[in-house]
Amino acid sequence: MIHLDRLGVVLSDRGSKYAVTGAKVTSRSDVDAALAELKSDKAYAKATHNTWAAMLPTGALKADDGESGAAMVILRMMERADLSDHVIIVTRWYGGKKLGGDRFRRVQDATRVYLDQLEAGN
Structure with a gap:
């Protein structure tokens, strides 16, 4: 069983809420198990986007889940942090207003919260 590190909602912008979750993974099946575990929570299953990236021994994987790019x-932030054998999932609940390019900054902000938490735990 995959242990998820759920940080919950870490920020909001114009009604959209962002949460971040991560887990140690070593295979695509681990990533799928982490996503299934997260989506077993109805709030996450109903989210507008569960965007994720993973660094595995076999290479990088990612999925936008409708949040293009x-x-x-x-993934770039994980590469810069040299974080491997891990998946990071940024969840967005759309708040009714388009964020334009700011949506990338919010994904970056949520990912940074997770990476900072990981670093503090080491």
């Missing part, structure tokens, strides 16, 4: 933001 957002997974690449997460």
Whole structure:
């Protein structure tokens, strides 16, 4: 079983709420298990987007889940932090107002909260 590190809602912008979750993973099946575990919570299952990126021994994987380009933001930050064997999921509940390019900054902000929390735990 995958242990999720859920930080919950870490920020909001113009009604949209962002949460961040992560887990140690070593395979695509681990990533799928982490996503299934997260979405077993109805609030996350109903979210507008569950964008994620993972660094595995076999390489990088990512999925935008409708938030075009957002997974690449997460992946680049993971690469810069040299974080491997991990998945980071940024969840967005759309608040009714388009954020334009700011949506990438919010994904970056949520990912930063997770990376900072990981670093503080080490």
